[in-house]
């Protein structure tokens with residue numbers, strides 16, 4: 001049994017130990033997200049240590065196959081609904097959060113929620129979780145591949161809710177136009193963030 005971790009710096013250190021065994025490409029992405037989250041924390045006067053700790057742990061299981069994600073999620077008792085069966089990749093956030101809590105002993109609600117919902121976002125997201133969500137989506141490599149994300153990156157400097165709504169609208173539109181299902185949390189988050197702006 002791991003000791004209970006409540007200090008963001010200790011939590012980040014535990015995540016870094018875990019990440020050392022993950023693929024190099026994933027480690028580099030996570031490092032960029034940590035830097036991006038730290039930058040957004042500075043701009044929006046958020047808790048930088050909380051943001052970087054959540055960023056450090058957000059993709060602990062991003063390298064896993066669908067079959068591995070489903071098996072590990074069952075093992076760690078992560079809820080698997082129809083939306084997760086349709087797209088098991090969504091499980092990598094909730095799984096990382098459950099593993100962090102149960103195996104690494106992480107006891108920090110904001111960090112655990114930021115990790116769990118970093119794919120769909122969550123209507124009740126803290127500002128720190130929003131910063132991590134956006135830093136992940138506007139990883140400079142992703143903006144290079146999809147220049148449309150530059151508008152999200154620019155918006156993130158001004159208003160985290162506006163930027164997150166913009167990102168979700170883009171992604172939901174793509175999913176809608178290509179006949180894919182929409183994750184209800186992504187829709188609820190977009191609505192919640194939009195209401196914050198009016």
Ligand SMILES: [Fe+2]
Nearest residue numbers: 058059062118
């Ligand atoms: Fe992820």
Ligand SMILES: [Fe+2]
Nearest residue numbers: 029058059136
């Ligand atoms: Fe990521």
